[in-house]
Amino acid sequence: MAYCRIILHLLLAILMVYVSYLRQMLILEQRVEFLEIFPSSPSPSNSSSLDPDPRWWIYQFLLSAKHEEKLETGNSSSRPIEYDFYHDSCPKAEQIVRAIVEDLYRARPEVAPALLRLLFHDCFIQGCDASVLLDSTEGMTSEKDSPLNESLRGFGLIDQIKSKLEGHCPGVVSCADILVLAARDSVALSGGPFYPVYTGRRDSTVAFSDRATAELPNPYDHLPVHLASFASRGFDGREIVTLLGAHSIGVIDCKFFEKRLYHFDGSNKPDPSLDLGFLDLMRTRCNNSNIESSQGPETSSPDSPSLTTVHNSSTEERGLVPMNYEGSAFGTQYYHSLLQGKGILYADQQLMAMEETGNWVRAYALDASLFRRDFALAMMKLSDLQVLTAPMGQIRLTCSKVA
Numbered sequence: 001m002a003y004c005r006i007i008l009h010l011l012l013a014i015l016m017v018y019v020s021y022l023r024q025m026l027i028l029e030q031r032v033e034f035l036e037i038f039p040s041s042p043s044p045s046n047s048s049s050l051d052p053d054p055r056w057w058i059y060q061f062l063l064s065a066k067h068e069e070k071l072e073t074g075n076s077s078s079r080p081i082e083y084d085f086y087h088d089s090c091p092k093a094e095q096i097v098r099a100i101v102e103d104l105y106r107a108r109p110e111v112a113p114a115l116l117r118l119l120f121h122d123c124f125i126q127g128c129d130a131s132v133l134l135d136s137t138e139g140m141t142s143e144k145d146s147p148l149n150e151s152l153r154g155f156g157l158i159d160q161i162k163s164k165l166e167g168h169c170p171g172v173v174s175c176a177d178i179l180v181l182a183a184r185d186s187v188a189l190s191g192g193p194f195y196p197v198y199t200g201r202r203d204s205t206v207a208f209s210d211r212a213t214a215e216l217p218n219p220y221d222h223l224p225v226h227l228a229s230f231a232s233r234g235f236d237g238r239e240i241v242t243l244l245g246a247h248s249i250g251v252i253d254c255k256f257f258e259k260r261l262y263h264f265d266g267s268n269k270p271d272p273s274l275d276l277g278f279l280d281l282m283r284t285r286c287n288n289s290n291i292e293s294s295q296g297p298e299t300s301s302p303d304s305p306s307l308t309t310v311h312n313s314s315t316e317e318r319g320l321v322p323m324n325y326e327g328s329a330f331g332t333q334y335y336h337s338l339l340q341g342k343g344i345l346y347a348d349q350q351l352m353a354m355e356e357t358g359n360w361v362r363a364y365a366l367d368a369s370l371f372r373r374d375f376a377l378a379m380m381k382l383s384d385l386q387v388l389t390a391p392m393g394q395i396r397l398t399c400s401k402v403a
């Protein structure tokens with residue numbers, strides 16, 4: 001009898017080691033696995049919530065070992081970010097963000113591109129630390145004042161989410177995490193892929209306006225400049241092509257591409273890479289009077305009226321046109337447009353100028369699932385750029401002010 005018990009214990013021990021090994025493997029692979037299990041996002045139209053699929057809960061169960069895989073950040077003495085960081089301190093944090101973004105999106109779909117661009121402009125400058133949200137103070141110039149940030153929208157939406165979270169769990173959820181979560185939910189609501197994100201980022205105590213001015217990608221720069229700038233942040237050519245798929249949604253001010261229509265590269269001619277029919281169309285949408293009126297810096301608040309007037313006549317009067325002129329679907333249509341010489345931004349159309357990036361444009365135009373998978377991975381990578389974790393940084397109480 002005692003002999004049988006020993007064998008039973010031995011078998012149990014072997015089983016436990018095996019299960020723990022399997023779980024470790026699952027956790028290591030979980031990000032990619034998630035995309036294989038859930039290649040498509042929930043349909044924004046047919047559900048009241050963004051929870052993708054009942055299998056999502058099974059996936060969540062697998063993630064319950066959340067503390068086992070943690071992402072090391074730049075500073076070895078700081079805590080890593082992790083899945084479901086707010087599990088104990090603010091269990092409803094992600095749900096609250098999702099509910100607010102969903103409500104806002106239903107009323108004004110243009111919030112989604114605004115929040116996505118906000119995240120990109122934050123993470124690209126000194127990492128995902130909410131530095132872009134800080135207002136100017138006596139000793140500090142806001143990143144919002146940098147020329148390429150003047151047309152950023154969505155600051156008020158982040159404040160709205162933050163104040164709701166402060167009501168639930170004061171001083172717990174960082175503005176940097178809110179940006180990441182809100183962008184993730186925005187992508188899914190816009191028909192893009194849903195992806196898991198780590199949380200536990202902390203907020204910067206300073207803004208980096210000089211870096212924002214010098215380093216945010218200029219829409220008129222040539223492809224090698226963009227390649228170098230993204231490479232310095234760890235993104236390769238394929239990932240630039242992927243991330244620029246974000247230009248499937250949102251609007252653009254004519255001032256960012258008018259030179260392509262009339263005075264390309266210092267000439268009095270249009271950009272030869274533009275499709276001629278498209279050139280005419282864009283010229284009617286961005287006639288010179290629109291361009292004149294849109295040359296100056298943005299005078300409205302970052303959230304209004306631009307967030308409320310994207311698809312009506314006042315949008316046209318303000319010289320804003322949809323980024324993906326040919327269709328609203330997230331993804332492949334954008335790449336088809338580039339193949340036809342109908343990329344609005346020079347930076348977009350430039351993807352066709354080099355063989356490697358051109359090949360990825362072709363691949364994504366043909367294969368929507370490949371794009372969705374790559375986009376999810378690239379967004380996860382972008383969201384983890386150079387994050388601050390405890391004891392670095394702080395949790396701001398108001399996103400526009402240092403605590």
Ligand code: HEM
Nearest residue numbers: 113114117120151217218219243246250251252253256347
């Ligand atoms: C070479 C890199 C890039 C350049 C030169 C660039 C440039 C621009 C420009 C000029 C606009 C129009 C802004 C306006 O008129 O207000 C814009 C809009 C936008 N960009 Fe980018 N961008 C780049 C990369 C990205 C990336 C990596 C993302 C996200 C992952 C992104 C997301 C967006 C979104 C969603 C909009 C629409 C914003 C809205 O409708 O409010 N961009 N971009």
Ligand SMILES: [Ca+2]
Nearest residue numbers: 122125127131
């Ligand atoms: Ca930043």
